Amino acid sequence: MVTRRANRLVTTGCLTILVGLITVLGVLVSWLWYRHWHDGNVNSERRDKAFASILKQARATADDTARALDTSGATDPDALTGVIWRHTEAPVITYDASRREFTAMAARSTLYDEEVMLPGGGPVEVTRCFAFTYTHRPGQAWTPRVSERDDDACRPGTEIGGLVRLARTRISHMHAEDLTRAGVQKALDPTGRLRSYDVKSALRKADTVTVTILLSSPDTTVDQCYRFTRPVSDDAAQGSTTAVPTPSC
Structure with missing residues (x-):
């Protein structure tokens, strides 16, 4: 009788421990899933804001460059290329004489902090490739245009x-x-x-x-x-x- 009672106590204790472990494991899995979902959402939001910031800066650069072209009074393609380079720092700037149009290709980047559970997070760089186009028609101001291109276009x-x-x-x-x-x-x-x-x-x-x-x-x-x-x-x-x-x- 005593042996049976002892066995029941041992069995009950083991079941209690097992249930406790399963409960803890369930809580841990739920927490890990939540952190994964939470960090993914946070990182996605930060990445989107970083991309939006890059685009905003690119448009501001295009507008500033167009104003500089208008006020420079330059007509020589060489001088105009210099104005565009000083404002965009684009390594490649081409000129289409038939269209009176310059195109500057430049990559723009920024950083955002990535959330992760394990070590290895921190600043992450995102890059976008842009074509800055500046067109001039007789008697008109310079017209800027910004278009996003595939990363390979800027490489x-x-x-x-x-x-x-x-x-x-x-x-x-x-x-x-x-x-x-x-x-x-x-x-x-x-x-x-x-x-x-x-x-x-x-x-x-x-x-x-x-x-x-x-x-x-x-x-x-x-x-x-x-x-x-x-x-x-x-x-x-x-x-x-x-x-x-x-x-x-």
Whole structure:
């Protein structure tokens, strides 16, 4: 009799523990599901706000650039390209003379904080690709237009932007006597096998050297001409070399 009673107590105790474990497990699963649902909603909302912020900034940039084009009074495509670049910092800017239209391709990005249960959350970068189009009709103001493109449309321009930074750095560190067409070409393409840089000219005037280079994306689908300007003095060169896109070489 005592043994049976002890067995019942043990069985009852085990069942109680099992029910307790199942209850705790159920609560834990429910909590994990809620956190997953909650974090997903929060992240989705933050991501949408980040995208909306990027688009708002892109439209503001387009409007500011159009006003700058109107007030510049410039008519030369080279000067107009410079105005657009200063406001958009787009690495690729093309000009269609028949339509009197410029198109600047540029990627825009921002950060938002991602919510996660486990370590590894924090700032997440989101990027959008935009085409900034500026059209001018005789007797009218410049008309801006912003359109979103697939990320692949901005990739060649982003790569060209990297090539520009590299060329600017190397030209800044060159000796003044090497700032010739052949000298710059060798500095940018020591093996002569790259297709990314094609130095068109290197002209010295007064205390500066102006180097014109046609840069090509690695897949050679996009070209952009750039004008690099550097002081002749080696002491003044560091950090003072400029690079601006031009409509042609």
